[in-house]
Every structure is written in C-alpha cells, then in structure tokens.
Amino acid sequence: MLTHRLNTGFATAVLILLAVQAYFNVVSWWWLAIPVVLWLVFAVAGSGLVQSGYHIKTLNSQKPVTGRxxxxxxxxxxxxxxxxxxxxxxxxxxxxxxxxxxxxxxxxxxxxxxxxxxxxxxxxxxxxxxxxxxxxxxxxxxxxxxxxxxxxxxxxxxxxxxxxxxxxxxxxxxxxxxxxxxxxxxxxxxxxxxxxxxxxxxxxxxxxxxxxxxxxxxxxxxxxxxxxxxxxxxxxxxxxxxxxxxxxxxxxxxxxxx
Ligand SMILES: [Zn+2]
Missing domain, CATH: 3.20.20.370 (Glycoside hydrolase/deacetylase)
Structure with missing residues (x-):
C-alpha cells in the first residue's frame, strides 16, 4: 500500500536526520519539520483524492483500456x-x-x-x-x-x-x-x-x-x-x-x- 511506503519513507528520513544530528550536531532541528510537514501534506491530499489509492485500492478507470x-x-x-x-x-x-x-x-x-x-x-x-x-x-x-x-x-x-x-x-x-x-x-x-x-x-x-x-x-x-x-x-x-x-x-x- 502506498501509504505504508510513504510512512516508512518519512520515518526513515526523520531517523537519518536524527542520526546525523546526534553524530555531527550540524543539522538544525527545524530540518526535522520538513519530512513531518511533507507527510501531513501527502496524508491530507491522499485522503481527499479518491484516485490516489492512498488508504485503499480504488478503481477509477479501465486498465488496460479495451475499445471505446x-x-x-x-x-x-x-x-x-x-x-x-x-x-x-x-x-x-x-x-x-x-x-x-x-x-x-x-x-x-x-x-x-x-x-x-x-x-x-x-x-x-x-x-x-x-x-x-x-x-x-x-x-x-x-x-x-x-x-x-x-x-x-x-x-x-x-x-x-x-x-x-x-x-x-x-x-x-x-x-x-x-x-x-x-x-x-x-x-x-x-x-x-x-x-x-x-x-x-x-x-x-x-x-x-x-x-x-x-x-x-x-x-x-x-x-x-x-x-x-x-x-x-x-x-x-x-x-x-x-x-x-x-x-x-x-x-x-x-x-x-x-
Ligand atoms: Zn455523494
């Protein structure tokens, strides 16, 4: 499911930023807000757009197309x-x-x-x-x-x-x-x-x-x-x-x- 891949992706991004920060102490804490905000944007858009299949598989058109x-x-x-x-x-x-x-x-x-x-x-x-x-x-x-x-x-x-x-x-x-x-x-x-x-x-x-x-x-x-x-x-x-x-x-x- 798309939502799981995205959640994993965003969680990984946060963890990497945390690790870099812990080790080098160069990342501003504000950077952490970026994946969090992006995750929110995707979650809201994914919930509102039926075609996105964000939470569940939705059928929106014929695939592959056969005829007219x-x-x-x-x-x-x-x-x-x-x-x-x-x-x-x-x-x-x-x-x-x-x-x-x-x-x-x-x-x-x-x-x-x-x-x-x-x-x-x-x-x-x-x-x-x-x-x-x-x-x-x-x-x-x-x-x-x-x-x-x-x-x-x-x-x-x-x-x-x-x-x-x-x-x-x-x-x-x-x-x-x-x-x-x-x-x-x-x-x-x-x-x-x-x-x-x-x-x-x-x-x-x-x-x-x-x-x-x-x-x-x-x-x-x-x-x-x-x-x-x-x-x-x-x-x-x-x-x-x-x-x-x-x-x-x-x-x-x-x-x-x-
Ligand atoms: Zn209706």
Missing part, C-alpha cells in the same frame, strides 16, 4: 430527478450505475426499484453520506455500509459489491471497514462537478475536455441542471462514438454478489 467504452455513474439518489435520468437513459438505450444513499432509499424506495427494473446497476454510497465519515469508528462505518446493502437487498433483491465513498474521501478507518465488508471501491476519473458549477455549458465543457476511453464519469441525479447536462452528454457520447457500459463490465468485476 465509458461508464456513467450517478451519485446521491434516489431522488425525484432520478426518474428523469432514467427516461433519458432509456431514450438512448444506455445503462448506468447509481450509487445510492441509505437515507434517500428510505425516502424513495419505489425509485430505487425502478432503477434496477430498468436494467441499471445500484451501488452503495453509505447510509448517512456524512462528511465526518473519515473519522467515524470502524464499526460505525461497517454498520453504515451493511445497513445500505440491506436496504438495497430489501427493495431490489440484489446484494451490491460496489461501494463509492461519500465525497471520494477515504481514511484508515474507511479502508479497514471496506476490508471487512469486501466491497470494491469505485471512484471516477471524469468529475463533472455538476453539483458545484452553476452553468450547464461549463459543466458539459469540463466533461468534454476530460472524456477518455475506459473512463468513469461522475454525475449526480439530484437536480434539473444535471438532467439537462446529461441530455447534452448522451448526444455528445453518441457523436464521439463512445459505447456506454456498466461500471462492472468496464472494470471486469461483478456488480452483485452471486
């Missing part, structure tokens, strides 16, 4: 906008993956069912979608993941093995929890920022610039803005000859427990 395939993923539903997304996907005969939040499933179980009935895949996106998940105890994180899996199972009879961490944030505790539940950790490599950017054309431009074969696109089924962007995006993907496939198919892993 791409996957569409929708986070934070189900919501009433999910139904509009489903209509559009149907029109283009495209199948996608929806990473659903437990509390949203409890509000809209019939929409969750509709996602699966329409031939799309459902993944787990935690129960609470808390921004404090990284510092939750391992048992609480395991409970969140299992609770959402149970809800998905209850309404769709599917046991998903795909998990996407809220905000793409990982931590040692999240990694430990996922080792226990055995989920594949699904990230992305094309972030639309559709929940952050206001202008639909800017979001589409951002995605267009980042399109790549084997890529995983991150969108949200939580607003009319994202629905409008999706309509344009589906047209663009068709024009650029991309074949939209399910995430599991793209990554050559199962979507559900057999």
């Amino acid at each position: 395939q791409i996957a569409l993923t929708f986070d934070d539903g189900p919501t009433p906008y999910t139904e509009k997304v489903l209509e559009l996907l149907d029109r283009y005969n495209v199948k996608a993956t929806f990473f659903c939040i437990g509390t949203q499933i409890e509000k809209y179980p019939h929409i969750l069912k509709k996602i699966v009935d329409s031939g799309h895949t459902v993944g787990n996106h935690s129960y609470s979608h808390s921004n404090k998940m990284a510092i939750f105890p391992v048992t609480k994180i395991v409970e969140e993941i299992k609770h959402t899996n149970a809800l998905i199972q209850q309404y769709t009879h599917k046991q998903t093995v795909l998990y996407r961490p809220p905000f793409g944030v990982t931590s040692p505790n999240i990694a430990k929890a996922l080792h226990q539940t055995g989920h594949y950790v699904i990230g992305w490599n094309i972030r639309s920022l559709d929940a952050v950017i206001d202008s639909e054309s800017k979001i589409l431009k951002r995605i267009k610039k980042r399109l790549n074969a084997g890529g995983i696109i991150l969108l949200h089924d939580t607003s009319q803005k994202s629905v409008n962007v999706l309509e344009q995006l589906l047209l663009l993907l068709q024009q650029e000859n991309y074949k939209v496939v399910q995430t599991g198919q793209l990554l050559n892993i199962p979507d559900y427990e057999e």
Whole structure:
C-alpha cells in the first residue's frame, strides 16, 4: 500500500536526520519539520483524492483500456430527478450505475426499484453520506455500509459489491471497514462537478475536455441542471462514438454478489 511506503519513507528520513544530528550536531532541528510537514501534506491530499489509492485500492478507470467504452455513474439518489435520468437513459438505450444513499432509499424506495427494473446497476454510497465519515469508528462505518446493502437487498433483491465513498474521501478507518465488508471501491476519473458549477455549458465543457476511453464519469441525479447536462452528454457520447457500459463490465468485476 502506498501509504505504508510513504510512512516508512518519512520515518526513515526523520531517523537519518536524527542520526546525523546526534553524530555531527550540524543539522538544525527545524530540518526535522520538513519530512513531518511533507507527510501531513501527502496524508491530507491522499485522503481527499479518491484516485490516489492512498488508504485503499480504488478503481477509477479501465486498465488496460479495451475499445471505446465509458461508464456513467450517478451519485446521491434516489431522488425525484432520478426518474428523469432514467427516461433519458432509456431514450438512448444506455445503462448506468447509481450509487445510492441509505437515507434517500428510505425516502424513495419505489425509485430505487425502478432503477434496477430498468436494467441499471445500484451501488452503495453509505447510509448517512456524512462528511465526518473519515473519522467515524470502524464499526460505525461497517454498520453504515451493511445497513445500505440491506436496504438495497430489501427493495431490489440484489446484494451490491460496489461501494463509492461519500465525497471520494477515504481514511484508515474507511479502508479497514471496506476490508471487512469486501466491497470494491469505485471512484471516477471524469468529475463533472455538476453539483458545484452553476452553468450547464461549463459543466458539459469540463466533461468534454476530460472524456477518455475506459473512463468513469461522475454525475449526480439530484437536480434539473444535471438532467439537462446529461441530455447534452448522451448526444455528445453518441457523436464521439463512445459505447456506454456498466461500471462492472468496464472494470471486469461483478456488480452483485452471486
Ligand atoms: Zn455523494
């Protein structure tokens, strides 16, 4: 794991500096701050960037790339906008993956069912979608993941093995929890920022610039803005000859427990 190699590297650097200091007494104590600060920078960046695989292996795109395939993923539903997304996907005969939040499933179980009935895949996106998940105890994180899996199972009879961490944030505790539940950790490599950017054309431009074969696109089924962007995006993907496939198919892993 990258995090172990980095920790060992930084600890070695500190030890070398300490040894040099003890022997020659020439190193300023301030030098010791350098590896410590660097370690902190790496730890913070590694936790925030899902692609870094800092704490746990995350799958962010197809490797090696075979053909012009791409996957569409929708986070934070189900919501009433999910139904509009489903209509559009149907029109283009495209199948996608929806990473659903437990509390949203409890509000809209019939929409969750509709996602699966329409031939799309459902993944787990935690129960609470808390921004404090990284510092939750391992048992609480395991409970969140299992609770959402149970809800998905209850309404769709599917046991998903795909998990996407809220905000793409990982931590040692999240990694430990996922080792226990055995989920594949699904990230992305094309972030639309559709929940952050206001202008639909800017979001589409951002995605267009980042399109790549084997890529995983991150969108949200939580607003009319994202629905409008999706309509344009589906047209663009068709024009650029991309074949939209399910995430599991793209990554050559199962979507559900057999
Ligand atoms: Zn989310």
